[in-house]
Amino acid sequence: xxxxxxxxxxxxxxxxxxxxxxxxxxxxxxxxxxxxxxxxxxxxxxxxxxxxxxxxxxxxxxxxxxxxxxxxxxxxxxxxxxxxxxxxxxxxxxxxxxxxxxxxxxxxxxxxxxxxxxxxxxxxxxxxxxxxxxxxxxxxxxxxxxxxxxxxxxxxxxxxxxxxxxxxxxxxxxxxxxxxxxxxxxxxxxxxxxxxxxxxxxxxxxxxxxxxxxxxxxxxxxxxxxxxxxxxxxxxxxxxxxxxxxxxxxxxxxxxxxxxxxxxxxxxxxxxxxxx
Amino acid sequence: xxxxxxxxxxxxxxxxxxxxxxxxxxxxxxxxxxxxxxxxxxxxxxxxxxxxxxxxxxxxxxxxxxxxxxxxxxxxxxxxxxxxxxxxxxxxxxxxxxxxxxxxxxxxxxxxxxxxxxxxxxxxxxxxxxxxxxxxxxxxxxxxxxxxxxxxxxxxxxxxxxxxxxxxxxxxxxxxxxxxxxxxxxxxxxxxxxxxxxxxxxxxxxxxxxxxxxxxxxxxxxxxxxxxxxxxxxxxxxxxxxxxxxxxxxxxxxxxx
Numbered sequence: 001x002x003x004x005x006x007x008x009x010x011x012x013x014x015x016x017x018x019x020x021x022x023x024x025x026x027x028x029x030x031x032x033x034x035x036x037x038x039x040x041x042x043x044x045x046x047x048x049x050x051x052x053x054x055x056x057x058x059x060x061x062x063x064x065x066x067x068x069x070x071x072x073x074x075x076x077x078x079x080x081x082x083x084x085x086x087x088x089x090x091x092x093x094x095x096x097x098x099x100x101x102x103x104x105x106x107x108x109x110x111x112x113x114x115x116x117x118x119x120x121x122x123x124x125x126x127x128x129x130x131x132x133x134x135x136x137x138x139x140x141x142x143x144x145x146x147x148x149x150x151x152x153x154x155x156x157x158x159x160x161x162x163x164x165x166x167x168x169x170x171x172x173x174x175x176x177x178x179x180x181x182x183x184x185x186x187x188x189x190x191x192x193x194x195x196x197x198x199x200x201x202x203x204x205x206x207x208x209x210x211x212x213x214x215x216x217x218x219x220x221x222x223x224x225x226x227x228x229x230x231x232x233x234x235x236x237x238x239x240x241x242x243x244x245x246x247x248x249x250x251x252x253x254x255x256x257x258x259x260x261x262x263x264x265x266x267x268x269x270x271x272x273x274x275x276x
Numbered sequence: 277x278x279x280x281x282x283x284x285x286x287x288x289x290x291x292x293x294x295x296x297x298x299x300x301x302x303x304x305x306x307x308x309x310x311x312x313x314x315x316x317x318x319x320x321x322x323x324x325x326x327x328x329x330x331x332x333x334x335x336x337x338x339x340x341x342x343x344x345x346x347x348x349x350x351x352x353x354x355x356x357x358x359x360x361x362x363x364x365x366x367x368x369x370x371x372x373x374x375x376x377x378x379x380x381x382x383x384x385x386x387x388x389x390x391x392x393x394x395x396x397x398x399x400x401x402x403x404x405x406x407x408x409x410x411x412x413x414x415x416x417x418x419x420x421x422x423x424x425x426x427x428x429x430x431x432x433x434x435x436x437x438x439x440x441x442x443x444x445x446x447x448x449x450x451x452x453x454x455x456x457x458x459x460x461x462x463x464x465x466x467x468x469x470x471x472x473x474x475x476x477x478x479x480x481x482x483x484x485x486x487x488x489x490x491x492x493x494x495x496x497x498x499x500x501x502x503x504x505x506x507x508x509x510x511x512x513x514x515x516x517x518x519x520x521x522x523x524x525x526x527x528x529x530x531x532x533x
Contacts, residue, residue: 127458143459144414144442226443226454227419241446244349245421 040258047255048248055252063230064238064253068215071146071234075153075214076161076207083161083210084203090162091169102166109159116155117223124151124224148225149232153214161210168202169195205271212264216257312340313505314360316351318367318423318492319447320388320465323472324525325365328518332509339505347422347447355379355497362500363509365492367448367466368423372493379495384530385513386522388466388490390424390431391479393455400461402480405435408462416451416460417441424448427488428464435486452477466490468526491531 048055055061089095090102108116124131124142134140142148176198180190196203218236225232227241235253242250313332317325322345329341344351344361348371355361355375364379366372372382394402400413408415417439418425425444432439442460445451451463456476470479494513496506512518519529 121457121459125457125459141414143454144416222446226416227445228441228443232443241419241421244347244353247353 043251043254043258046247047251051248052252052255055249056256058249060229060238060242061249061253061256064233064235065256067146067149067230067233068235071149071153071221072157072211072214072217074146074150075157075217076211078150078154079158079161079210079214080207083158083206084165087162087165087169091166105162106159108156109163113156113217113219114223117152117220120152120155120220120224124148143224144226144228144232146225146231149221149234152220152224153217153234156217156220157210157214160213161206164202164206164209165199168199168206171202172198201271205268208264208268212261215260312342313362313502313509314342314344315363315365315509316344316346316355316359316361317363317365318348318351319345319449320367320424320468321345321365321492322449324468324522324527325513327521327525328509328513331517331521332512335512336505336508341509345449347418347424349421349423350446358499360500361497362502362506363494363496365494365513366423367490367492368426369491369493370426371423372495378499379497382493382495383510383514384491385494385518386492386527387530388468388492388527389487390427390464390482390490391467391470392482393452393463393465393470393473393477394461394480395455395458396476396478398478398480402462404480405432405437405464405482405486408432408439408464409437411440413462414442414460415439416443416445416454416463418448418451418465419444419446422447423490424451424465427490430488431464431482431486434488435482471526489528489531492527 086105090098090105095101121128121143123129124134126132126135126141126143131142134142142151172195176194177190180194185193215234216236217234218240221232221234222237222240227233227237229238233241235257239250239253239257242253315325315329322343325343325345329343332341333339344354344359346354348366348368351361351364352366352371352374355364355378364372364375365385367388372379392402392405392408394400400407402408402413407413417428420426420429422445424447443454445454448465448469451460451465452469452473454460455463456473464482467479470477494510496503496510500506513522523529
């Protein structure tokens with residue numbers, strides 16, 4: 001008997017055990033799937049496919065799309081620049097209050113984004129804790145600017161990157177780093193040539209998650225950065241505003257966001273749905 | 277495995293029957309039975325309608341009123357999409373017209389004028405609409421689709437002033453908030469919003485010839501299952517008692533046409 005055959009047999013033997021789920025679980029499960037899928041069908045069903053081309057190339061849609069790309073990629077850049085080093089410290093260095101720092105870092109994931117927006121205003125607004133000095137010393141005010149929108153998105157999205165990269169660092173086999181060090185590589189070389197390539201999948205997944213979250217950010221952005229086409233009106237804001245006057249434009253924008261989300265899911269499928 | 281499938285099929289069949297059974301009963305348990313009235317009202321009516329709502333509750337043996345305050349354009353869309361509203365009060369005639377097939381005959385119950393809202397003490401000494409053209413001044417307006425934004429554009433047009441706002445807020449209250457937080461230097465809102473904004477803000481008058489008279493219509497929603505209560509609320513708003521509350525909050529009587 002070959003090894004493969006034996007494995008197959010073993011899998012078969014455990015199959016009934018895997019089915020020991022109460023049969024009625026199928027009902028709430030089916031309801032759950034329907035509940036999650038029906039809204040998407042609703043969106044697709046109401047899509048004016050004939051005029052989609054015109055909707056997608058209308059100035060307001062293109063403007064929002066362009067701004068969303070700028071802001072979400074800016075938020076990813078901020079998150080990578082600040083979040084990756086933070087993930088390294090959290091994963092590798094024992095320091096007092098580490099758990100507290102980790103809790104603080106992940107707080108924006110569970111905080112309602114509107115609350116995040118209010119907090120950002122009170123911190124970085126013109127009268128805010130930090131914002132008043134930015135204004136007085138450098139003449140920088142963040143609310144109502146594209147930089148403000150980037151900041152709001154980074155605030156909400158960075159935790160996704162930090163925890164994903166931290167998990168990758170914890171899971172990796174550190175003996176490769178030890179080997180590199182033994183062979184005379186310095187810290188920076190080891191990081192660049194060994195550690196980063198090893199955690200590349202986690203980093204990639206973290207960036208994708210962070211980007212998707214930044215792209216969808218609404219509450220913190222409209223609260224902190226306001227709403228002005230071309231400056232702070234990103235796609236989710238444009239969907240919200242368009243919904244009240246121009247349903248077709250709102251649906252067109254929603255579809256773009258839906259397809260981007262699907263693309264992110266497909267890109268991450270191996271990570272989230274390891275093929276059984 | 278086969279046994280699992282059989283049981284699964286049986287369970288699904290039972291569930292389908294149960295769900296089908298539930299469907300019929302739904303219609304009897306509408307808003308009417310619970311006696312809770314849902315009033316969709318323009319954001320600028322927040323303070324006045326909350327008070328009228330308390331009067332309604334007192335006068336009707338504790339009957340509950342819940343309010344949905346938002347920009348009239350948002351409320352009109354929600355009603356078009358089948359939101360469970362019993363009464364709709366809009367800050368302009370345009371948004372009432374949008375739902376004209378879905379509501380009873382509207383009646384005008386109040387009017388309002390615009391004012392420039394600035395921080396308490398008017399630190400940037402804004403005197404009138406002309407000053408809002410200053411590019412150093414951070415001006416926030418309501419979005420063009422919001423009644424207050426549309427009226428502001430009208431007033432600016434009459435004054436011949438071009439303003440580049442730093443933000444177009446989704447409802448008029450958000451404009452006041454941005455000014456009272458000190459993020460914006462000025463905004464154009466209703467007189468009543470300046471009153472409701474408290475002591476963090478103050479108003480700068482806009483002269484009659486540049487100002488706009490905003491007319492507020494109210495109507496019952498045809499799809500409402502609480503027609504009597506909806507009518508009672510509407511009557512209260514139009515009664516001397518309701519009109520007094522609106523006057524206390526700075527509203528003007530409806531235009532006589």
